[in-house]
Amino acid sequence: MVHNPGVISGISSLFKSLFGLAVSRVELAALELSEIRNHVIELLAIFAAAVLAVWFAIAFGAMTVVALAWESMGWTILLIMFAVFALITAVLVTKGLALLKQNKLAFPATMKELKNDREMLM
Numbered sequence: 001m002v003h004n005p006g007v008i009s010g011i012s013s014l015f016k017s018l019f020g021l022a023v024s025r026v027e028l029a030a031l032e033l034s035e036i037r038n039h040v041i042e043l044l045a046i047f048a049a050a051v052l053a054v055w056f057a058i059a060f061g062a063m064t065v066v067a068l069a070w071e072s073m074g075w076t077i078l079l080i081m082f083a084v085f086a087l088i089t090a091v092l093v094t095k096g097l098a099l100l101k102q103n104k105l106a107f108p109a110t111m112k113e114l115k116n117d118r119e120m121l122m
Contacts, residue, residue, distance in 0.1 A: 050092035056085040
């Protein structure tokens with residue numbers, strides 16, 4: 001049985017190309033995954049700071065209610081602290097939501113390349 005060397009070399013070259021394509025797609029996915037990991041860490045840090053700020057806002061809000069019952073002027077600083085921490089919370093939550101809306105937790109380049117590969121093969 002005699003095989004045509006052109007067919008075997010063609011099949012070999014096809015498998016090498018497919019392997020190279022698979023490796024490049026895995027590398028692209030790994031790169032995007034590292035970017036997503038950084039964004040997830042940033043989002044978690046923002047969320048933790050927002051939770052801490054909410055707890056401070058609640059604590060100072062409660063202290064403000066107590067201080068308002070007193071007949072001295074000591075409540076104004078507590079009210080100011082309450083407003084400051086409430087503002088910090090609002091800013092952090094807004095930043096976290098903006099980060100989510102930017103769709104930074106997706107694989108856009110990998111999905112685009114996989115779609116192109118699928119269209120090319122079909």
